[in-house]
Amino acid sequence: MKNSENSSAIVRDYFNAFQNGNMDKVLDLFHRNCLIVSVRDEERKKDQLHGTYRTREEAKQFIANIVNSFTTKEFSVERIIAEGNVVFANGKFSHEVKTTGKLFISDWAQVSIIEDGKIKEYRFYEDSAAFVKTSQN
Template sequence: MENTKQNITIVQDYFKAFQQGNINQVLDAFHNDCLIVSVRDESRKKNQLHGTYRTKESAKQFLQNIVDHFNTEEFIVDKIIAENNVVFANGKFRHKVKATGKLFISDWVQRSIIENNKIKEYRFYEDSAAFVKASMT
């Protein structure tokens, strides 16, 4: 039970650092050999947001892609629950897409697997159709 609480705290701290704009602390939350899947598990171009990122080094690109694509107006974490080393979180956000000025509003869910007090696997799901719509000029 204590390990489960600790794993929840790791994810809570990740979100708190992200909301405070502390990118170094956000990056530090990831395991050196992490896997990040943003919406779909497939290869992607460097500046493409959705797709697969492997290793902590590519986590930097993931974070940069978020910053490059959006001005976040609201990011709400509704709930974080865990069983052992698997942590689920959900909420909603409102981003302004920088390229179009349009709002991208979505519910989201995230599944993290914690290993050695770091996020080893991170999968984030959102309304990708709403993203496409907000990205169209």
């Protein structure tokens, strides 16, 4: 039980740091050899948000891509559930897409695997069709 509580606390810290704009803390919560999958597990161009990121150095690019893509209007975490070192979280968000000014609204789900007190694996899913629609002029 203790491991589950620790794992969920790390993910909760991640969301709190992001919502408070503390990107150094967000980055520090990723394991140095992390794997991040944003919507789809495939190679991506450096500035492309969705795709695969490896290592903490690429996690810095992941954070930059989010910040450069959106102005967050609302972000809510509905639940965080942990079993051992695996954490599931979900919620809703509303982002203004910076390139179009359109509102991107989606439910989201995230699965994280915690190792050595850090986020080792991070998979984030959202309504990618809505993202494509709101990203086009």
